Amino acid sequence: MIKRNFILSALLVPAAMAFAQQYGGMWIPTEVNEKEMKEMGMKIDAKAIFDPNKPSIKDAVVQFNGGCTAEIISPQGLLLTNHHCGYSQIQSHSSLENDYLADGFWAKNQKEELENPGVTVDFINGIKDVSAEVLKGTEKLDQKAADALITANVKKVQSTYKLEPHQKVLVRAAYYGNKYYAYLIDTYKDIRLVGAPPSSIGKFGSDTDNWVFPRHTGDFSLFRIYADKNNKPAEYSKDNVPYVPKHFLPISLKDKNEGDFTFVFGFPGRTTEYLPSIAVEKIRTEIDPAMISVRAVSLKTLDAQMRADQETKIKYASKFASLANYWKKWSGEVEGLTKSDATGKKQAYEKTLIAKNPEIKTTLDEFNRLYTAQGPYALHRAYYSEIIRNSESLTLASHYLNYLALAKSGKLDQKTVESFTNRLSRIYKNFDAQLDAKVTARILALYASKLEPQFLPQGFEAFKDETKNLQTLEQFSKNSIVTGRAALNGATASEAIETLFKDEKSLAKALESDPILKLFATLRASYGSASETKFESYQDQIDALQKTYMAQQMATDKDRAFFPDANSTLRVTYGKIAGSNPKDALYYGYQTHLSGVMEKYIPGDYEFDVPQKLIDLHAKKDFGPYANASGDVPVNFTATNHTTGGNSGSPALDAEGNLIGLNFDRQWEGTMSDINYDPRFSRNIMVDAKYILFIVDKYADAKWLLNEMKIIK
Ligand code: ARG
Ligand code: ASP
Secondary structure, eight states: OHHHHHHHHHHHHHHHHHHHTTTOOOBOGGGOOHHHHHHTTOOSOHHHHOOSSSOOGGGGEEEETTTEEEEEOSTTOEEEEOTTTSHHHHHHTOOSSSOHHHHOEEOSSGGGOEEOTTOOEEEEEEEEEOHHHHHTTOTTSOHHHHHHHHHHHHHHHHHTSOOOTTEEEEEEEEGGGTEEEEEEEEEEOEEEEEEEOOHHHHTTTHHHHTTOSSOOOOOOEEEEEEEOTTSOOOSOOTTOEEOOOSOOOOEEOOOOOTTOEEEEEEOOOOOOOSOOHHHHHHIIIIIHHHHHHHHHHHHHHHHHHHHHOHHHHHHHHHHHHHHHHHHHHHHHHHHHHHHTTHHHHHHHHHHHHHHHOTHHHHHHHHHHHHHHHHHHHHHHHHHHHHHHHHOHHHHHHHHHHHHHHHHHTTOOOHHHHHHHHHHHHHHHHTOOHHHHHHHHHHHHHHHHHHSOGGGSOTTGGGGGOHHHHHHHHHHHHHTOIIIIITOOOTTHHHHHHHHHHHOHHHHHHHHHTOHHHHHHHHHHHHHIIIIIHHHHHHHHHHHHHHHHHHHHHHHHOTTSOOOOOOOSSOEEEEEEBOOEEEETTEEEOSEEEHHHHHHHOOTTOTTTOOOHHHHHHHHHTOOGGGOOTTSSOEEEEEEOOOOOTTOTTOEEEOTTSOEEEEEEEEOGGGTTHHHHOOTTTOOEEEEEHHHHHHIIIIITOOHHHHHHSOEEO
8 A cells, every 4th residue: 555655656746747847957046936946835935045135045055175065054064065075085084093984983072173174165145147247249249259258258247346355256157158147155264074974874885876776875974164253264273163154954854755845955067958969869879888988998997806806995996986986877877868768859849949940940950060070079089088087007197298298398397396296196196007007908909999090099900909908008117107117006106206206307308208108199199180179179169059059949948947057056956855767667765764774784895884883773773863754764865856966965955944855866767867857767866864863863972963953853
């Protein structure tokens, strides 16, 4: 009976949603569709979300260190974000004795909170539509002249603001340059680590469960914003005090039901929802598969050795996770684009647009011409950028080549040299020359066999044989600074680098004849001459046409509510808590539970181990107020909110604006939402606020933090 109800509701919610949110939506907070939000269940006014003159929810939502989102959950500046967003800060405080990644970290009071030099949080204090000012006078100009005038106009807009030292104004294009918005930003710089669960909670399921629902990850960590005595931003000082926010989010412990209204407030990075069908088809059939194929080869090579050798596993864990994240995302994207028939849907949409405005046919024909002509160069670019990214040898070589160019032109100063040595030391620190040679040998073979000869350096067909490549690379390494002499492991790497860079002349001389550097230079040059310029000149034309097409879509499809593609600025997305029916006869419920963590538990496994204390809490059913009516602690849940990379750490809020969850991922079947949101498959995944408090309270025993929060039972 329960099952039957669930299945019915799982089917009904997305169908009902399809009408309102057929295309998803990431709305500029000052331009949300209040009427629709209220129809869907929101109980607060849009002004409560973003009010430029009064405290509102926006005062509790920040961009965390330029990438993720975070939110304030106490009157003392306590900040909640994802474990994967605070990962490198947690790692930076870790050592063999105090391994906070493995064991977690919990400050017992404010004095024990750990400083993080360089970490910032940004508040958005104002949003203004400045389209008229920025576009003024550009109407009749050609692209180049218009761009120059826009740059000047943007400066003018910025100069109208009276700024305090910690403030800046960013002007960002929206709708492909049809509109412009100015953002007034306050940056705080003293951000301290307060708490983090062990990775076996915060990263539970790791790569296997990444991008997947049902999910059971406690992906959260806690920081605190500090300010000077006047509550203003300041560099780290032990005299700084916890920041007093204009608003903080109360946390609701009420049970969630399918169909409940929810919204997510944060900083989505990049989407492309308004492409023509030809562009989507190129991504689906050419670009994504090319990038996936390179990563598949390198990940497989790394994985084999990581499984066989513990040291390799530690060294390559972070690199592997980052390569695997988008490798997996692109595979899901291709599957989702195919399954949702994104190209077919776009083609049908284009027909309806042309029927209303025949001029659009000219635009689309021109897109077809441009994308078809650009195709081979775009493919080359995809392969080229991926082989450089996946091969540490080639990445290193690219840095050395840049260094060499600067050295030759006499433009090296101390600071530049330092930034080179820092970057190189960071790569060498976790570099295994032999393993990387294997990766490089294989992806070069792939590169040589996938690309037509005109895109390869002279004679590069010889690189089709990976065994020979490996021999060649090993031979090269013997005479290479890039992968040989400097490539010492661990702490010695930075010393070796320092010595190396002390003698600029002999370094430059050695690099001139370095075989790995030469190999990279040849690849770089052939990409440059065969494709780079052509790719870019087509891309400029495509960008200009996309601006036209965006304006045409908006002018022609009057019934559709358009939102601007994500561009790392503050946005609101809303939807309903919902499970899904991603495959025939396959239904996902909308929430997972602690018992599900235990079902996935594999003792000692690097992805699915569970800490003993959590096992005990589960066994004793010591759940405090955090269980829901079913008697289990909810862990993760899904909704139809339209999110993307950068939304990690975003608060999920209920109809009253209380925090109910923490966004951290999307489900496999819906990851094509960056290009084609589909309410049938696209779901964002959130950590349940109850699980977060359960871990803080019962697992970490950090009651002092709970006392700061406003918890609604
Ligand atoms: N897929 C999520 C997002 O793009 C989470 C990534 C972190 N987790 C991981 N296993 N790598 O970024
Ligand atoms: N995991 C992503 C992030 O880190 C969120 C997403 O792509 O859904 O921002």
